[in-house]
Amino acid sequence: MSLAVPVPGRIAASAMSLALMFVATAVLAEPIRNGFDLGGALVPAEEILQGGPPKDGIPAIDKPEFVAAGKARGLRGKDMVLGIARNGIAKAYPILILNWHEVVNDRFGAEPIVVTFCPLCGSGVAFEATAGGRTLQFGVSGLLYNSDVLLFDRATNSLWSQIRAQAVTGPLKGERLIQVPMLHMTWDDWRRRHPQTLVLSERTGFGRDYSRDPYDGYDKTEALMFPARFRAEGFHPKERVLGVLVGGKAKAYPFSELARAAGPVSDVVGGQRVIVRFLPQGPAAEAQDASGRTLAATTLFWFAWAAFHPGTEIFRAQKPAPR
Structure with a gap:
């Protein structure tokens, strides 16, 4: 009986063939969802879920129009808004509109700012719309991670986690966005502070019933639409x-x-003095540093904050001393 002795060159060729087959199989196995390649994602790809709508199925507002405070006819005093005061400009973004669009690509003077809102997490966050040395415009991917909206930038098709403030897939993976201070409060409170504020108009170019909340009652139930x-x-x-x-x-x-x-x-957070004020109307809350400057804090549902910050500290009000 003769034994076939492997030839070193053949071993190398066979190994190369197997490697190429493995790479090809791996490439084919990389998950594609809503047209986004999730290969090499910074978060578990299996936890990036389809929310229902396709890419851009929830349309971002790319050319926002604004009206003066006195002309915001459909806005009631207790309606919630996201408010930004920046570069000498104050603007309010009604949640009633953001529920339907989730992203507003805007500018404060020459500065590009993207305003985002995730109804599933109750989270409103605004960012400087620049990363990787370029100005970015964002849309809604139709994908979720930890029940939170994944944005995408139209320049590179990278996916961005709103609460994480980071690109988790694509050419800009690992890049972070700089969050800007924003208040999540009632229209009455915002207008009282900024009587000359502008307000995002319902003239968005899309046929939506902005008087109707498509998530009505969601904030009252313990159930989540998607796992976190x-x-x-x-x-x-x-x-x-x-x-x-x-x-x-x-x-x-x-x-x-x-x-x-x-x-x-x-309080002290991260070695810095923080002052937190609670507004029972709304309700709402805001954080400032020791000099009185508004911090880029985020109002959102507890489950969403805890999901992205599992090691978070929690403020507990001290019980009053017994008499």
Whole structure:
């Protein structure tokens, strides 16, 4: 019986063939969802879920129109808005409009700003619309991670996590966006602070019934439409919290705890002094630094903050001393 002795060159060729077959199989196996390649994502690809609509199925507002405060006829005093005061300009973005669009590509003077809102997480976040040395315009991918909207930029088709503020796939993977200060409060409160504010107009170019909330009642139920990993800590999943991230440290200020506190809360997060004020009307909350400057904090549902910041600290109002 003769034994075939492997030839080194044949071994190399066979190994190369096997490697090429493996690479080809791996490439074919890379998940594609809503037209986005999830290969090499910074988050588990299997946890990036289709939310229902296709890419751009929820249309971003790319050419926003604004009206003066006195002409915002469909806006009631207790309606919630996202408010930004920047470069000498104040603007309000009604949640009633953002529920249907989730992204507004805007400018404050010469500065490009993107305003985002995820109804499933109750999270409104605004960013400087620049990364990787270029100005970006964003859309809604139709994909979710931890129940939170994944944005995409139209220049590179990279996917961006709103709450994580980072590109998780694509050519810009790993790049981060700079969050800008924004307040999530009632129209009455915002207008009182900024009487000359502009307001995002309902003239968006899309046929939507902005008087109707498509997520009506969602904030009251404990059920989530999509899975997210978080710990309960005794709070309702949709408990609103003010999420503060300073010096790499995260802390959540649940509204129910802030309501029990006597006045403003003076705290230290990431080695810096933070003052948190609670507004029972709305309700709403805001954070400032020691000099009184508004911090880029985020109002959102507890489950969403905890899912993205599993090691977060939690503010608890001290119980009053017994008499």
